[in-house]
Amino acid sequence: MPELPDLTVVSEAFQAALTGRHLTHAASPGPLAVRGTPAELEALVGQRLERVSRRGKFLRFQFDRDAIVVNAMLTGRFQLASPDARMTGKTALVLTFGARGNWAGRMAAWTDGASWLPAATEEPELRYRDRTQMGKVYLLPSGQERPVPGYDGPGSQGDVQGPDADDGTLTIDVWRDRIKRHPGELKALLRNQTFVAGIGNAYSDEILHAARLNPFRKRSSLATEEINELYVAMRDTLDRAAATLRVRVPPTFEMEVRDFLRVHLRGGQPCPRCGTPISEVSSRSEATSWCRGCQR
Ligand SMILES: [Zn+2]
CATH class of the missing domain: 1.10.8.50 (Helicase, Ruva Protein; domain 3)
Known part of the structure; x- marks a missing residue:
């Protein structure tokens, strides 16, 4: 099961690889894992990915209007791939991004100049797969309420999660x-x-x-x-x-x-x-x- 260190590294890496790019294609080959409608998924196309962050065991992909939150549960895994890479089984979500233009987002220092970072001209793909299909992908269109059980990040309400174990405010x-x-x-x-x-x-x-x-x-x-x-x-x-x-x-x-x-x-x-x-x-x-x- 991905935990804080695993998801921190994935979020920092995807922040460096994918933010500043517009979504060019979105597909859900495993629609059972997705909470949201095909129209909501399609509406993400054309939006720019602004930020990738972790809250507890959830990853959040914040686009310029809407957001996606993923709870990977036991067996959900994230992959960064080139579009021509072979698709493995039980892929629930595929997000294809375009080339990156001028973008001055904040990146974790360790990702600086990393060899695995897609070049600005490349069109990388984020794939989420889950062999047990226990994890969930929540589409969160701006202005619409969709409960995300156990989540307490931006766009959600309540006191569901305590502070992150690595949060600076947890003195x-x-x-x-x-x-x-x-x-x-x-x-x-x-x-x-x-x-x-x-x-x-x-x-x-x-x-x-x-x-x-x-x-x-x-x-x-x-x-x-x-x-x-x-x-x-x-x-x-x-x-x-x-x-x-x-x-x-x-x-x-x-x-x-x-x-x-x-x-x-x-x-x-x-x-x-x-x-x-x-x-x-x-x-x-x-x-x-x-x-x-x-x-x-
Ligand atoms: Zn001992």
């Missing part, structure tokens, strides 16, 4: 204050999008290992310094993961790179910190991996 003081209101086990807490947005099954394991905390510990049992350590571990783990992914992922944005994780899905292997074999339990096909030796 240690805000963290301490927010965590008091959320009881329960630590793994579930980190995955609770109303507490903090963007963390899923894999990175919650990684963060708790970095913090030396057992995933089944109750939040109410944490000492003040442990609450602080959890915050530091969260920021550090997500930062490092994004830095690794910026190097490892492009140009195959559709591949999920997870081989550098330290505990998640490494049951039975030695803990990289203390050497104890990593424990793993599964519920509803989702695994929790942790070290009994060094996570208390």
Whole structure:
């Protein structure tokens, strides 16, 4: 499942590759994944892509009038392709962009001069595919309400998502204050999008290992310094993961790179910190991996 680091890297890359280009063609070969009408999809053609951003586990494509929000769920993947590249199965959405004219959008520094960036004259394609078809693509025409469950970005209402886990406004003081209101086990807490947005099954394991905390510990049992350590571990783990992914992922944005994780899905292997074999339990096909030796 794409989580905050995966989606941050995709959004930064697509911001650099695609903004400033007009949409020349839009198709939905997998219409079941699309929330919106064919007319709404067609109405995007001719609009210029202004911004690509991430909020929690959602990607938002803001055009000069309308927007698209994607919730990739478990198996949704984004691909940047040239139009003549072979189409793989279960492609739900294809957006073809024209050449880029003068455009001075803001790009992440690491994308500067990257070899995978399409040239201004190229006409790149964004494809979204999902082998389980669980993810959803929401077309958001300007001025029209369409609920996006779990989303709380621009154009949506309510207090559905907490602050992004990497948000600058989520300071240690805000963290301490927010965590008091959320009881329960630590793994579930980190995955609770109303507490903090963007963390899923894999990175919650990684963060708790970095913090030396057992995933089944109750939040109410944490000492003040442990609450602080959890915050530091969260920021550090997500930062490092994004830095690794910026190097490892492009140009195959559709591949999920997870081989550098330290505990998640490494049951039975030695803990990289203390050497104890990593424990793993599964519920509803989702695994929790942790070290009994060094996570208390
Ligand atoms: Zn250990």
